[in-house]
Structure formats: C-alpha cells, structure tokens
Amino acid sequence: MTEQFFTGNRAAAEAARLARAQVVAAYPVTPQTSTVEYISQFVNNGEMEASIIRVESEHSALSAVVGASLVGARTFTASSSQGLQLMSEVLYFASGMRVPAVMCIANRTLSMPVNIWADHQDSMVNRDSGWIQIYAANAQEVFDNILQAYKICEDEKVLLPAMVCYDGFIVSHVAERMDVLTQEQADMFLPELNGSNRPLLDPKEPLQFGEVVYPDWYPDFEYKKHKALLESRKTMEDVAREYNELFDRPYGLVENHMVEDADIVFVGLGSLTSTTQWTVNELRENGESAGLLKIRVFRPFPDKEIIEVCRNAKVVAVIDRDIGYGTAGMLFPDVTRALYPLDERPKCLNFIVGLGGKDITPETIMKIHKIAEKALRGEEVETVNWPDARIYD
Amino acid sequence: MLIEICQMAVMEELHEIKLFGRGGQGIVTAGNLLSEAAAHGGKYAQSIPTFGPERRGGPSICSLRISDKPILLRCAVTTPETLCVFDPTIWHFINILLGFEGEGKMIFNTQHSPNEIEEVLTEGKYGYKLTGSGYEIWTLDATEISTRILGRPITNTTMLGAFSKATELVEMKNVEKAIGKRFPTAAEDNMKAAEEAFNSIKKL
Numbered sequence: 359m360t361e362q363f364f365t366g367n368r369a370a371a372e373a374a375r376l377a378r379a380q381v382v383a384a385y386p387v388t389p390q391t392s393t394v395e396y397i398s399q400f401v402n403n404g405e406m407e408a409s410i411i412r413v414e415s416e417h418s419a420l421s422a423v424v425g426a427s428l429v430g431a432r433t434f435t436a437s438s439s440q441g442l443q444l445m446s447e448v449l450y451f452a453s454g455m456r457v458p459a460v461m462c463i464a465n466r467t468l469s470m471p472v473n474i475w476a477d478h479q480d481s482m483v484n485r486d487s488g489w490i491q492i493y494a495a496n497a498q499e500v501f502d503n504i505l506q507a508y509k510i511c512e513d514e515k516v517l518l519p520a521m522v523c524y525d526g527f528i529v530s531h532v533a534e535r536m537d538v539l540t541q542e543q544a545d546m547f548l549p550e551l552n553g554s555n556r557p558l559l560d561p562k563e564p565l566q567f568g569e570v571v572y573p574d575w576y577p578d579f580e581y582k583k584h585k586a587l588l589e590s591r592k593t594m595e596d597v598a599r600e601y602n603e604l605f606d607r608p609y610g611l612v613e614n615h616m617v618e619d620a621d622i623v624f625v626g627l628g629s630l631t632s633t634t635q636w637t638v639n640e641l642r643e644n645g646e647s648a649g650l651l652k653i654r655v656f657r658p659f660p661d662k663e664i665i666e667v668c669r670n671a672k673v674v675a676v677i678d679r680d681i682g683y684g685t686a687g688m689l690f691p692d693v694t695r696a697l698y699p700l701d702e703r704p705k706c707l708n709f710i711v712g713l714g715g716k717d718i719t720p721e722t723i724m725k726i727h728k729i730a731e732k733a734l735r736g737e738e739v740e741t742v743n744w745p746d747a748r749i750y751d
Numbered sequence: 752m753l754i755e756i757c758q759m760a761v762m763e764e765l766h767e768i769k770l771f772g773r774g775g776q777g778i779v780t781a782g783n784l785l786s787e788a789a790a791h792g793g794k795y796a797q798s799i800p801t802f803g804p805e806r807r808g809g810p811s812i813c814s815l816r817i818s819d820k821p822i823l824l825r826c827a828v829t830t831p832e833t834l835c836v837f838d839p840t841i842w843h844f845i846n847i848l849l850g851f852e853g854e855g856k857m858i859f860n861t862q863h864s865p866n867e868i869e870e871v872l873t874e875g876k877y878g879y880k881l882t883g884s885g886y887e888i889w890t891l892d893a894t895e896i897s898t899r900i901l902g903r904p905i906t907n908t909t910m911l912g913a914f915s916k917a918t919e920l921v922e923m924k925n926v927e928k929a930i931g932k933r934f935p936t937a938a939e940d941n942m943k944a945a946e947e948a949f950n951s952i953k954k955l
Contacts, residue, residue, distance in 0.1 A: 363790045495825075499752060528825055533783055534797055535790050613753045629825040636823040639758035652753065719826040 359537045359605070366529035369497040369536060370436065370462040370522070371396035373504035375406045376544035377460075379434035380551075381426035383411035383419040387441035388474045389526035390464040394436055408434075416441040420448040420461075427457040428567055429560075430553035432508065435459070438526060439466035439480045446484060452519045453488025453583060455567045456556065458511035459519040460504060461489075464530040465628065465679075467714045475715020476525040478628060478680040482688040488583055490520035490590060491657040493627040498536040500524050502607055503654075505539070509548055509597045514555035516590040518583075525629040525679075527715065539605065547604055588658050611660040613652045616642060617667045620649030622730045623704075625664070625693055626677035627653040630711070630718045634677070637723035648727060653689070661696040668697055671704045675730045677723075679712040686710075686742045705733050708742045722746050754821045761820045766920055767828040768815040771847050772837030775807035777907030781837065782813035784911060784929045789817045791925035797822050810845050817920050835914055836860060837906050839894060846879040848872070853883015858917050858952070860893035860906055865955035889917040891952040900944040901937075908934075912945030913952045923949060 364372065370393045374382065382401075384394040400406035411422045416437055423433040437445060442463060452459055467477040478493075485491060492507060494500040500522065507520040524530060539547070557565055571579055591611060598609040615635050617623055624634050631652040641648040651667050653660065668674050674697070678687020685691070690708040697703050709726045712718040725745040733739045772778040782798030789796035799814040814828035832855035836842055839861045851857075859868055865888040872881035872888075891913050893906040901909075911926045926945055931938040 363787045502752070525825075528799065532797055532799055532825075533786060534822075535795055607752055609752055615753050615755070632823045632825045635753065636758075639761075639823075643758055717826045719829060720824070721829075 359539055359543065362536055362538050363533050364497050364536055364538070365392070365531050365533045366494070366497045366500045366524050367393040367464060367531065368396055368533075369501040370504055371400065372538055373501045374434040375400050376539055376541060377434070377505055377508050377548055378432060378550070379408055380431040381409050381411065381423065381433045382435065383413055383422035383426070383433075384435045384437065385413055385416045385419045385441060387416070387438045389466055389530045390436045390438040390441070390462070392530075393462060393464070397434070416444040417448060420445040420452065423459050424448060424452050424455065424457050427459050428455065428558060430551070430558045432551045433459045434461070436462045436464070438464045439468055439474075442480045442484060443468065446487070449484055449487040449489060451568065454579070456517040456583075456586075457519055458508075458517055460507045460511060461519065461521050462500070462504060463521050463523040464526045465523050466526040473714040474526070476528055476679070477713045477715065478523070478678075478688075479713075481521060481523045482680040485657055485688065488518065488587060489657065490518055490587065490655070492520065492522050492655055493653065494522060494524040494529065495629045495632045495652070496529060496536075497532075497534050498607075500529065501536060501538065502601065502609065505544065505548060506594075506597050506601055506609070510590060510593050512551060512555075513593045516586060516593050517556055518586055518590060523628070529629050543605070547601065591655070591658050591660070594655060609654060610663070611655040612663040612667070613654060614667055615650040615652070617649035617651060617671070619647060621647040621672045621734055622675060622727065623649045623651055623668055623671040623673070624675050624677060624723070624726070625651045625653065625668075625689070627656060627689065628679060630677060630679060633718055633720060634723050637720045637727070640720060641727060646727070656689070659692050659696065664693060664696045665700065668693070668704055669700055673730045673733050674704045674706045675709060675726055676706065677709050677711060677726065679718070681710050681713065690742075706741075707733060707739065710742065710744050711746045713747075716746055718746075754823070756820050756823075761818065761823075764819040765822070766817045766833065766918075767831050768817070768833040768835065769828055769831040769847075770813040770815060770835045770837060771841050771845070772811050772906075773807075773841060774809045774811045776811070776837055777905055778811040778813050778837060780933070781907040781910060782815050784908070784926070784933060785815055785914060785921060786817070787929040787932070788911070788921040788925040791928045792922055794819055795822050799827055801827070810841060831855070833918055834858065835910060837893070837910050843877050848879050848881060853881070854885030856887045856889060856917050858889045858910070858913055860910060860913075861890050862892050862895075863890060865890045865953060869955055887917075888955040889913065889952050891948055893948055896944050896947050896951070900947065901940055908941040909944040909948045912948035915945075916949045916952050917954070
C-alpha cells in the first residue's frame with residue numbers, strides 16, 4: 359500500500375489499472391474526462407495492458423463495453439451527465455444480458471439550463487436500469503468501491519453491472535491523501551477473470567444474446583434480474599468483509615454516525631454526507647440530538663439497515679441532491695417506502711439541496727436541521743423543502 | 752467508510768485559507784501544490800478551486816484546507832484565517848476580506864510595504880474595511896521575482912515560498928518535492944523563485 363495524493367478521477371483510473379481492466383471504451387464528457395485520459399497514459403506508458411476502443415459517442419462506448427464483456431473481458435468505462443443519458447438505452451441491455459461491467463460516474467447535473475457542476479440527477483434518473491449503484495464520498499472511497507465493484511459484479515450469483523458514482527469536481531477534481539494498493543495486493547483481492555461462471559460468445563460454440571422474449575416468459579426474465587440485484591447485497595457484504603480483513607478499511611451498505619440516540623437522523627449519499635458528518639459533530643457539541651445515515655449502496659436499496667436506524671428516530675431528514683420534477687427528491691420515496699410497514703413511523707421530510715453544484719456547506723445542513731427541529735416540536739412544516747434555493751412566491 | 756474523529760481536536764488543527772488571483776496565473780496549480788506539499792509533510796490537505804470555464808484575467812479563487820486530522824468538510828472556505836493574494840490589483844475590485852474575522856495572516860504580492868497595505872485596507876478605499884487587531888500583513892514583490900527568474904510574471908510557484916515562510920504550514924523541502932513532481936524540467940528555476948520569496952517577504 360502506498361500513500362498518494364490523487365483526485366477522485368485519478369483514483370478511479372488507478373483502480374481500473376489495478377483491477378487489470380482489459381477493454382476500456384469511453385467518450386469524453388466533463389467532469390469525467392481526466393479518468394480516461396489517465397488510463398490512456400497508463401496504456402501508452404506500458405503500465406496497463408488494455409485495449410482502448412475509441413468511439414464516436416457514449417452509446418457506442420457502452421455498446422463496445424457490453425460486446426467485450428460478452429466475450430469474457432474485464433471492462434471499464436466512465437461517464438457523466440448528458441453522456442450517461444446517451445448511454446441510457448444500452449444501460450438496460452447491459453443489465454438484461456447480465457454483463458459484469460464496471461462504470462464510474464463523475465456526477466453532474468442534466469441540462470437545460472447548461473451547467474457542468476455536481477448533483478446526482480444523472481445517475482439517479484438511471485437508478486432503475488438494473489445496475490448496482492454505489493456512491494463514494496472521497497477519492498479513497500472511489501478507489502475502494504471500484505475494486506469491490508468488480509468482485510461483486512463478477513460473482514456468479516450476481517452477474518450484473520455496477521456504477522460507482524462520485525460528485526463531479528468536488529470529488530473528481532479535488533486531490534487528497536489516499537492509500538493505493540500495490541498490484542500484488544489488488545491481485546490477491548481480485549483474481550484474474552476466467553469467465554467460466556457465465557455463458558460467453560465463442561465462435562466454436564455459438565450463442566445468441568439479446569433474443570426476443572415473448573410475453574409469457576418476459577416477467578420471468580425480469581423477476582430473475584430483480585432478484586439477482588436484491589440478493590447482490592449478500593455478496594456486497596462478503597466482499598466488503600474480505601476487503602476490510604485484507605486492507606483494514608470497513609465498508610457497509612449504509613454507514614452510521616451517532617444515530618443510536620438521535621432524535622433527528624439525516625439521510626443522504628455522496629460527498630454531502632462528509633460535510634453532514636462534520637455538522638452532526640457540531641450539533642452534538644451544542645447538545646443537539648442528531649445523527650447521520652450515509653447510504654453507500656443505493657441499488658439494491660438497503661431497506662433493512664434504514665429501518666433499523668430510522669425506527670428509533672423522531673424525524674428523518676432525507677437530503678436529496680437531485681429532484682424528481684413534480685414529486686420529490688429521488689432518494690426520499692425509497693426511504694419512506696422502506697419505513698412504511700412500521701406501525702410507528704418517524705416524521706419524514708425531504709430537502710432538495712446542492713443542485714447544479716451549489717455548495718453544500720455546514721450552514722446548509724444547519725438550515726435543514728432548523729426545519730427538522732420545527733417538525734420535532736410538532737410544528738407544521740412542508741414535506742419537500744428547498745432550503746438553498748431562492749423561493750419566489 | 753466513515754472516519755470517526757473528535758470535533759474539538761479537528762477545530763483546533765484545521766487551517767482554512769483562501770488564495771486570490773486571476774485566471775491564467777496558476778492559482779489552481781498553486782492550491783494543488785500547497786496541498787500536496789502539506790501532504791508530503793504528513794498533514795491532510797484539500798484544495799477546492801471555484802471550478803468553471805474561467806477566463807484568463809478574470810478573478811480566480813481557491814479554497815485550501817490544511818489539518819493534522821482528516822478533513823470532513825467538502826465545500827468552499829467561508830471563514831478563512833489566512834489570505835494569500837497572488838495578483839497586485841485583484842483586491843481592488845473583489846472583497847478579499849469576506850468572511851475574514853480580523854484575525855490571521857494576509858500575504859500580498861505587491862510593491863507596497865505592509866504598512867501601506869494596512870493603511871489602504873483600514874481606510875476602506877476599495878469598499879470593504881479591515882478591522883480587528885489580530886492580523887499580520889506580509890508583503891513581497893512576487894511579480895518582480897517571477898519575471899526576473901522565470902522570465903514571465905506568473906507568480907504561482909514564487910508565492911509558495913512566501914506562503915511557507917508566513918504561515919509555517921508547509922515546509923520548503925516539501926514545496927520542493929511538490930514542484931519537482933509537477934514541473935520536472937523547470938523545477939530548479941521555480942524552486943529558486945520560491946526560495947527568494949521565502950527570504951524576501953516582509954511582515955508588518
């Protein structure tokens with residue numbers, strides 16, 4: 359293990375190199391671009407043995423990755439924002455053909471108006487594409503999660519693709535101290551992909567992927583895909599345990615901070631959880647009863663872990679860095695659905711913040727806390743709140 | 752992976768800094784080099800520029816955090832205790848004292864003395880006023896040093912030496928390491944400029 363000073367994008371490229379990804383296809387889009395630039399450098403310098411397929415669009419990039427994966431290669435791609443939207447059609451092909459591809463997403467909002475900065479709109483609108491979604495809060499987590507994602511996806515009980523998402527610029531372009539595994543350590547954790555656990559394209563034994571399935575059988579396919587994604591959580595826990603045993607870095611499906619006796623629990627994902635953790639510490643110093651539930655794995659959704667923490671809380675403040683126009687944030691309905699079966703439910707509030715890269719500061723979280731406190735006192739508050747937007751009434 | 756750290760210990764050891772300059776002067780690079788130099792010295796560091804399609808010549812601001820403990824905050828600095836002004840005129844039209852609570856260090860690239868800078872700032876000539884008494888003003892003519900040694904008025908590496916001397920948050924040997932990694936072919940001149948800044952910066 360060596361200590362390095364890397365950005366989130368560099369961390370992603372290093373993870374792809376150490377995972378010995380064999381085929382990389384991507385199309386440039388801010389703020390993802392430097393990830394694939396680093397990979398091109400590695401390949402050029404002989405530090406990584408991979409074929410880089412140059413393509414004319416993200417649609418083709420993911421199509422190339424799916425093809426390479428179907429002949430048995432370990433693949434890597436990266437995208438953001440509009441690029442991910444252009445991949446959208448192929449996302450469903452990848453999960454439907456049970457391709458264990460890994461993609462990193464440097465989260466950026468969707469136009470219009472044009473904006474290149476971070477929010478989770480791009481990955482959130484693709485949350486139901488059958489991909490595993492993991493959210494990282496810093497460069498170290500980007501690195502660790504990509505390596506773990508390969509092991510999870512390639513498990514024969516899973517065989518699904520995964521996105522590792524992290525905030526554009528605020529994680530992708532901020533350099534920080536992190537530990538990078540040596541090639542020997544990475545190989546020990548992630549053995550060579552042998553492909554024997556799944557059907558592969560082979561001219562000697564012809565197969566067809568992506569066939570037509572008639573209505574009578576279609577639900578069966580969909581159920582199997584859904585079940586595989588739900589059950590991948592078991593593999594995720596095993597992989598995280600093994601990673602921790604080897605490298606002493608623990609990861610959970612969710613990660614909790616000071617939730618045991620908390621009246622108000624903040625729920626969020628991505629780098630905003632780091633600033634929220636800071637603010638929870640501040641609140642605790644001031645004698646307030648607050649805690650943080652950080653969602654690392656968003657798909658499959660960690661119902662059980664969320665119920666376990668939130669059932670004891672009085673107010674659950676779900677922080678969304680995205681908006682489902684006409685309803686609420688996109689994390690909020692999943693949290694409330696998970697809590698619905700409880701006989702006594704906490705009050706659930708939704709906060710839309712940080713859209714289009716608006717800085718999420720301790721003051722932002724304090725504003726959320728103020729509204730949550732009102733609800734705690736039994737006062738009437740809106741369910742969906744926009745604490746950092748100018749509201750023109 | 753959540754890192755559990757004691758908030759009081761963190762607050763004491765966290766240094767929040769803002770760098771001011773113009774697009775094209777290498778403010779972003781300076782922020783990265785300073786945080787990397789701090790990391791070489793065993794500290795945690797983070798530099799967050801105002802990212803965007805910035806124009807050459809327009810204002811460019813970079814937030815920098817240096818700490819002995821892991822840094823949880825993921826946002827721009829709002830209450831800096833150290834200000835580092837890379838451009839001799841940028842402070843004429845943007846409020847560099849926004850969030851500065853009158854206590855801490857200010858480093859200016861200017862031909863003027865610390866006394867002259869203090870006078871202008873406390874008078875409020877540019878629409879904002881310096882108050883308080885816990886501040887230190889440091890000045891040097893980094894543009895002159897950069898032009899003479901590097902052949903162009905790009906002050907980013909020169910200012911690293913000034914920052915090291917005034918704040919003592921990064922050591923010169925670690926600045927050298929960071930410069931050497933970033934500019935392998937021009938390390939010697941850039942280091943010479945940083946060293947001259949280290950030796951020539953003056954305090955009020």
